[in-house]
Amino acid sequence: xxxxxxxxxxxxxxxxxxxxxxxxxxxxxxxxxxxxxxxxxxxxxxxxxxxxxxxxxxxxxxxxxxxxxxxxxxxxxxxxxxxxxxxxxxxxxxxxxxxxxxxxxxxxxxxxxxxxxxxxxxxxxxxxxxxxxxxxxxxxxxxxxxxxxxxxxxxxxxxxxxxxxxxxxxxxxxxxxxxxxxxxxxxx
Numbered sequence: 001x002x003x004x005x006x007x008x009x010x011x012x013x014x015x016x017x018x019x020x021x022x023x024x025x026x027x028x029x030x031x032x033x034x035x036x037x038x039x040x041x042x043x044x045x046x047x048x049x050x051x052x053x054x055x056x057x058x059x060x061x062x063x064x065x066x067x068x069x070x071x072x073x074x075x076x077x078x079x080x081x082x083x084x085x086x087x088x089x090x091x092x093x094x095x096x097x098x099x100x101x102x103x104x105x106x107x108x109x110x111x112x113x114x115x116x117x118x119x120x121x122x123x124x125x126x127x128x129x130x131x132x133x134x135x136x137x138x139x140x141x142x143x144x145x146x147x148x149x150x151x152x153x154x155x156x157x158x159x160x161x162x163x164x165x166x167x168x169x170x171x172x173x174x175x176x177x178x179x180x181x182x183x184x185x186x187x188x
Contacts, residue, residue, distance in 0.1 A: 059129035119175030141180040
């Protein structure tokens with residue numbers, strides 16, 4: 001079994017554990033997240049892969065940043081995180097790839113995430129997982145249109161957008177190349 005398959009199995013198991021830990025039925029989670037009960041059931045049985053949009057909705061329902069969810073799936077430990085040990089997840093719907101360069105860790109308040117969004121891909125998040133979360137997006141390559149509070153910012157190589165996240169957001173890569181960026185998240 002490949003590392004990404006093992007990671008996805010652990011991710012799905014963690015999502016099921018979060019639901020069960022709150023004592024929620026699939027129906028209750030469906031109401032809290034806006035995701036159909038059937039979709040949730042297929043995901044928990046491993047019959048479908050969670051997309052970035054679906055994970056965003058689940059994290060919002062649990063009040064948990066996506067990076068924290070992913071960190072809970074990975075083992076914690078060393079201060080040096082070798083490139084080969086950095087968890088990578090790919091959204092099956094968009095091809096978006098998220099690599100946890102510096103995942104959340106006990107006693108540390110920041111984390112660093114590498115994102116790669118293919119040309120033409122769009123990801124919408126209806127609500128933040130944790131309102132007011134401080135974020136910084138630094139563009140490494142390509143173009144990224146990031147919509148925050150109804151305003152679209154075009155990020156080019158070297159640009160940095162910093163903000164606190166309160167409402168819906170959109171990541172969109174106009175192309176012709178994919179967007180490559182880093183996101184720094186600072187917890188309060």
